[in-house]
Amino acid sequence: MEEVFEIAQRADESTPVLSVRGEIDVSTAPELRDRLLSVAQEGYSTVVVDLSEVTFLDSTALGVLVSGLKRFRAAGGDLRLVVTGRSVTKVLEITGLVEVFPIFDTVAGAVAS
Amino acid sequence: MSTVPADENTVELSIPAVPEWLALARTTGAAVASRWQFTYDEIADLRLAIDELCLTLIGPGGAERLDLAYSLDGSAIVVRGTVQPAAEVGTADTANGSPATAPGFTEASELSERILDALVDDHGSEANGSGHSAWLRKERSVAVT
Numbered sequence: 001m002e003e004v005f006e007i008a009q010r011a012d013e014s015t016p017v018l019s020v021r022g023e024i025d026v027s028t029a030p031e032l033r034d035r036l037l038s039v040a041q042e043g044y045s046t047v048v049v050d051l052s053e054v055t056f057l058d059s060t061a062l063g064v065l066v067s068g069l070k071r072f073r074a075a076g077g078d079l080r081l082v083v084t085g086r087s088v089t090k091v092l093e094i095t096g097l098v099e100v101f102p103i104f105d106t107v108a109g110a111v112a113s
Numbered sequence: 114m115s116t117v118p119a120d121e122n123t124v125e126l127s128i129p130a131v132p133e134w135l136a137l138a139r140t141t142g143a144a145v146a147s148r149w150q151f152t153y154d155e156i157a158d159l160r161l162a163i164d165e166l167c168l169t170l171i172g173p174g175g176a177e178r179l180d181l182a183y184s185l186d187g188s189a190i191v192v193r194g195t196v197q198p199a200a201e202v203g204t205a206d207t208a209n210g211s212p213a214t215a216p217g218f219t220e221a222s223e224l225s226e227r228i229l230d231a232l233v234d235d236h237g238s239e240a241n242g243s244g245h246s247a248w249l250r251k252e253r254s255v256a257v258t
Contacts, residue, residue, distance in 0.1 A: 026168060027132035056139075058164045061223035087157055094231035095224050 007035050015046050015111050021053040024061035031060065036068040036079075045077025048110040052084040058090050069101060078102060080110040120204075121148070129174040130196055138181055138194075139163045145183045145188055150254050158232040159251060163192055165225040166247050167220075169238060170196045177192040185203070189252045197244035 005022035015041050024032060032049075039047045049065065051057070069079040080083045083089055090096040104110035124145050128134040142163040146156045163181075171179055176196035184191045229236045229249060238247040 022138065025132070025135060025164060027135065056160065056164075057163060059168065059222055059228055061230075063222070064225050091161065091228065096226050 005031070006033045007031060007053055009035070009039075010107075015048055016042075016044050017048040017050055017107055019050040019053065019107075019110065022052060023056035024054055025056060025058045026060040029058075029060040033064045033067070036064070036071070040068075040071055040075065045072060045075040046080070047072060047077075047106060048082060048104075048107060050082040050107050050110075051088050052082055052107075057088050059095075062091070062097060065101070066097070069083075069105045080104060080113060082107050082110050126183075126184045127183045128179050128181070130171045130179040132171070134179070135167050135171075137163055138167050138179070141181070142190075143194060145181060148172050149185050149253070150255065151190065152255060155251065155254065159190065159192075159243065162229055162236075162249055164230040165228050165237070166179060166192060166194055166224055168222075169247050170194050170245060175199055175249075186250070189250050191248060191250045193246055193248040195241055195244055195246045 004055070005024070005028045007018045008021075010017040010019065018032075018034060018035055018039070022028070036047065036049075047068070051070075063113065068102075072079045078106065080106050081092075084105060089098070092101070092103070102110075102113065104113065123140070126141050128137055139160040139196065143156050146159050167179060167181075170176070175198055177199045178197065180195045181200065182191075182193045184193075186218065233249040233251045236247070236249040240246075240255050
């Protein structure tokens with residue numbers, strides 16, 4: 001029943017990319033929070049979170065992303081999202097967060113920004 | 114399409130009131146809504162709305178079980194979740210005050226509230242004896258004959 005949830009970090013970019021796969025809800029969002037914290041503690045001020053393989057995203061996940069955004073912006077950087085799926089786009093739209101996050105269609109575009 | 118038989122218009126689910134089980138609550142909601150001929154987009158909305166509904170109930174912790182009832186009411190699905198404080202299972206403990214007034218217990222987060230407002234036709238929460246309930250209602254767009 002339960003989908004696989006995993007976060008992969010690409011090490012070949014100057015800007016770290018966290019590629020998330022599966023459903024981000026109250027039970028999996030803490031892992032995303034920990035990974036974002038690790039990236040910040042490694043000294044990066046900007047991170048790309050690739051949500052193109054995410055099939056479900058709830059308010060808990062949004063809370064983690066917003067907290068991350070504040071942290072990275074406080075360090076002079078940013079938290080950029082890659083969003084291609086309709087379900088993720090919709091939840092960002094209805095919460096108004098589509099206006100808050102820098103959102104890209106591709107990882108390459110997000111990294112190059 | 115066919116009319117839903119009267120004896121199939123309510124489905125109940127009881128799960129541990131912990132985050133790891135919410136996937137079952139929304140998956141069950143999706144399966145029920147599919148059986149009741151909601152559209153793909155409506156089912157996607159319901160999955161998220163049911164998740165948010167459950168979050169408002171288990172968020173504060175302290176409950177052992179989350180009981181859910183998925184009902185077909187005319188052309189709408191009504192989902193009601195109920196939690197009972199764990200203390201009620203054994204000896205009552207009111208040291209922290211009434212659950213009805215515990216901060217955050219009956220109030221969804223701002224994001225949850227926005228999501229529920231956008232995805233369902235109506236929703237609410239209420240004290241239910243010693244426990245709490247939250248409910249949502251979503252109309253089906255396609256008429257079933």
